[in-house]
Amino acid sequence: MSTQAEAQTPVFDIVKQVFSVFLVVAGVFAFYFFSEVSVLYRVIGLLVVALVVLGLMLTTDLGRNIWAFFLESRLEVRKVVWPTREETTRTTMLVFAMVFTVGLILWLLDMALFKGVQLLTGQGG
Structure with a gap:
């Protein structure tokens, strides 16, 4: 008997998931169909549909x-050791210094290559 219950559970879950999709589509359709009704009431109705769908989905294995x-x-997020303010400031300053240094090196390399191309092509005197 437990084998039959396990076999029927996924099918029932699929039915719930399909019904949930149908409810979402119907809720969005109703939101636009009743455009003459106040936006507040339409948003509340859409939120109610979303809560019903969420509750229905949480009863499935996937949910x-x-x-x-x-x-x-x-x-797991509670286990994370977050850096102190000093560590964050120091790391940020290091990143800024490295970005500035690499930018300066690339600028100098670009200028040198530009001058080299000018000399090779005879442009710029």
Whole structure:
């Protein structure tokens, strides 16, 4: 009996997902169809449809897996050791200095190549 329940679950999930897509399309259609109604009411209706679809999708295996992924991601973000203000400032200044240095080197190389091409082609006296 558990084998039949496992076999029927994915089909029911697919039906829920297709119905969710239908609800989203119907909600967007209704948003534009009822253009004479206040925008506030249409946006509220669209948000209600979105919440219903979200709730419906969270009852599927895919929705539960995505929700578990988001919860695990939050836990991983909490484990991150964020740099201090001093470290961030020092790193930013180092990046600015390196960008300026590389820019200066490239400018000098460009000027040298430009002068070399002028000499080779006899332009610019």
